[in-house]
Amino acid sequence: MHNFFAAILYDPRIGVSHIALYMALYRCWIKEGGTGPVSAFSHEIMPIAKIAGSATYHRVLRELDEYGYLKYEPSFNRMRRSRMYLAEPAALDAGN
Template identity: 50%
Template sequence: MEKFRPLSGFFEAISNDARISVAHIGLYAVLLHCWQEQGFENPVMAFSHEIMEKAKISARATYLKCLHDLNEMGYIRYERSYKRNNRSKVFLNVKCG
């Protein structure tokens, strides 16, 4: 069975990163899943409530903290949409090969 390289690459990158919590890992895994569902196109376009539900994150503050942490650490690039009817953009820094 072939590995899902972007997920494997993420786990390699975080192996020595003490800042990463289980919430960060869950959020990143859901973003990868959405990326896959959207045809492996960057950016991932999503509403926060969609991502939070899939990642089992119930507190908006936790979601935003993890998203901003992943952004600051360089695992993603997050562009928030300030309009309720527009999805935010999340660019994944993934290696596919």
């Protein structure tokens, strides 16, 4: 977790919504045992991250993926959860 904050410290692209979403995903990752991907529906994560709009949620999630803070695998199936892989600490250090 410390590496995430170190990585975003000087990244001007990261805003409050990015941090809130990453923290919500991190919380779910811990609840799921702290290994592997986070599997979740957007309606499960959005209230935790205090994000009200699905467009904002998906934009921020795609940006975190694009910036290298996580890997997002959308399911494109309403009955199947999407998967988000939080970046390894070393990858965060190397990325920024």
